[in-house]
Amino acid sequence: VYDVNMPYHHGHLREALVDAALATARRDGPDAVVLRAATRAVAVSPSAAYRHFADRDELLSAVAQRCMSHLADVIESRLAEAPGGSDPVATAWGRLRAAGRAYVEFALSEPGWFGTAFGAPAGPPVPSAVAPGSPFQLLNELLDDLVATGALPPEKRPGAEYAAWAAVHGIATLLVDGPLRHVPPAGRDQIVTGVIDNVVAGLSKGLGVPDG
Amino acid sequence: VYDVNMPYHHGHLREALVDAALATARRDGPDAVVLRAATRAVAVSPSAAYRHFADRDELLSAVAQRCMSHLADVIESRLAEAPGGSDPVATAWGRLRAAGRAYVEFALSEPGWFGTAFGAPAGPPVPSAVAPGSPFQLLNELLDDLVATGALPPEKRPGAEYAAWAAVHGIATLLVDGPLRHVPPAGRDQIVTGVIDNVVAGLSKGLGVPDG
DNA sequence: TGTACATCAGTGAACGCGCGTTCACTGATGTAC
DNA sequence: TGTACATCAGTGAACGCGCGTTCACTGATGTAC
Numbered sequence: 001v002y003d004v005n006m007p008y009h010h011g012h013l014r015e016a017l018v019d020a021a022l023a024t025a026r027r028d029g030p031d032a033v034v035l036r037a038a039t040r041a042v043a044v045s046p047s048a049a050y051r052h053f054a055d056r057d058e059l060l061s062a063v064a065q066r067c068m069s070h071l072a073d074v075i076e077s078r079l080a081e082a083p084g085g086s087d088p089v090a091t092a093w094g095r096l097r098a099a100g101r102a103y104v105e106f107a108l109s110e111p112g113w114f115g116t117a118f119g120a121p122a123g124p125p126v127p128s129a130v131a132p133g134s135p136f137q138l139l140n141e142l143l144d145d146l147v148a149t150g151a152l153p154p155e156k157r158p159g160a161e162y163a164a165w166a167a168v169h170g171i172a173t174l175l176v177d178g179p180l181r182h183v184p185p186a187g188r189d190q191i192v193t194g195v196i197d198n199v200v201a202g203l204s205k206g207l208g209v210p211d212g
Numbered sequence: 213v214y215d216v217n218m219p220y221h222h223g224h225l226r227e228a229l230v231d232a233a234l235a236t237a238r239r240d241g242p243d244a245v246v247l248r249a250a251t252r253a254v255a256v257s258p259s260a261a262y263r264h265f266a267d268r269d270e271l272l273s274a275v276a277q278r279c280m281s282h283l284a285d286v287i288e289s290r291l292a293e294a295p296g297g298s299d300p301v302a303t304a305w306g307r308l309r310a311a312g313r314a315y316v317e318f319a320l321s322e323p324g325w326f327g328t329a330f331g332a333p334a335g336p337p338v339p340s341a342v343a344p345g346s347p348f349q350l351l352n353e354l355l356d357d358l359v360a361t362g363a364l365p366p367e368k369r370p371g372a373e374y375a376a377w378a379a380v381h382g383i384a385t386l387l388v389d390g391p392l393r394h395v396p397p398a399g400r401d402q403i404v405t406g407v408i409d410n411v412v413a414g415l416s417k418g419l420g421v422p423d424g
Numbered sequence: 425t426g427t428a429c430a431t432c433a434g435t436g437a438a439c440g441c442g443c444g445t446t447c448a449c450t451g452a453t454g455t456a457c
Numbered sequence: 458t459g460t461a462c463a464t465c466a467g468t469g470a471a472c473g474c475g476c477g478t479t480c481a482c483t484g485a486t487g488t489a490c
Contacts, residue, residue, distance in 0.1 A: 009432080009433060009434070009484090009485060009486070010433075010434075011433095013433080013434085031243070034475085034476070034477090035476080035477065035478090036475075036476065036477075037475095037476095044434075044435090045434070045435050045436060046436090046476095046477085046478085047434085047435075047436080047478080047479075047480085048433075048434055048435075050478075050479085051432085051433055051434070052433095055477075055478080056476090056477065056478095118385075118389070118390050118391070119389070136391070158406075159402070159403065159406030159407075159409075159410075160406075160410075162383065162392075162403045162406055162407055163379070163406060163407050163409075163410035163411075165382065165386065166378070166379050166380075166382035166383035166386060166407045167375070167378050167379050167382055168378075168382070169382040169385065169386055169390075170377065170378035170379055170380070170381040170382025170383070170384075170385070171374065171378035171382070172382075173330075173381065173382070173385055174377065174378060174381055177330070177331070178330050178381075179330070179348070180374075190371070191371065191374045194370075194371030194372075194374055194375060195371075195374055195375050195378045197371075197375075197414075198371075198372075198375035198411065198414035198415065199375075199410065199414060200414075201413070201414035201415075201417040202409075202410035202411060202412075202413035202414030202415075202417070203410065203413075203414075204417075205413040205414070205416075205417045221451090221452060221453070221465080221466060221467070222466075222467075223466095225466080225467085246442085246443070246444090247443080247444065247445090248442075248443065248444075249442095249443095256467075256468090257467070257468050257469060258443095258444085258445085258469090259445080259446080259447085259467085259468075259469080259470095260466075260467055260468075262445075262446090263465085263466055263467070264466095267444075267445080268443090268444065268445095
């Protein structure tokens, strides 16, 4: 993919290094992101990396950002193919559920990326997880839609983003890496459904609206 | 604490090594658990560790188990001092909330231990997190109590343990390590309360019982 | 159009580090007679 | 009660490893005149 016959002035070394590290992270998680390995993969000397990154953490942060936007992409594409029925309230709940499922499924199908997205140093006060276009922003939009359609009473809106995020993030980490990692796929599905059901039940309490 | 004048036949080397590693894990998390460092802390040669542990992972697992039981202890002691009012239903919900808060507070006050408890290799199919006396078992008992007092309809019991666990575990990891790590303490408290409220709301949906 | 030169993006060798693990060993302990 | 000996729990030196990072360097590129 990259021009091999160009020992000097590689041209896309930064991107190439991030891509290489991304592949490693995918297989083996954030700890496997190693400067020397990335330069090796791109057939470049170790010190070349320092033209593009101050240190290893900067490379890892770049990789983590890519992982996070992969997650956002998966959620968005799942939302794009979500069924939009005639009932806007049911549709809005369905979209929230779909996003939650997508989040957990990403974690399970790409554990390395998922772990990297959240396991990075990322010093800045506004981590990529909550930046514009992030999964968290997507979630907020879905909740706003619920309020707009009247599905969610405005007074239940504050904090709803954390309730939803915590639930899917929690079950994802427990299933991927954690004590539930040995639960077979069928059981996983049921558990995830139950967790999402309870989030929706909590948000819609007193409305009697959605339950399936 | 350990007998220093005993180069040979230390007597409690295994325990001493675990204690040393536990102190490291407390400060710097699971990755900081290092065999050589532990032996250094106990003033013993590196190879001595291999009398007691097959390899580094075995030491780390021992440490992780201790971390997990610290978590269980904190929850249990919090439950012990939970107010037991005259209303058994309210009491049962209050205990569930208290356990949830304790879980998150442990994560925040002992991030190293929390991370170690859940970040270990722990190959076995029944990880210490779900073993007898574990936080997970505690949770199951609390939920059974809710059913026993009539607070929770039996048909909502299955899966409730995952809904509750996912929520508190998720918010804990997001706040401790994750993208919410820069939220100030006051905001954290509000977020945690909201998350727990939503779990309870979800479980008690259709009952109109608890909301505070 | 051709040449001098600054800049840029690489090279490659070296640094110090600490790790997990192995090995042949040895000093202390306790048991059998 | 005293001695021989097996066992047990340590020692200490060494192994190979790969890492992040620095340094003086050099080849290619593009710009000014």
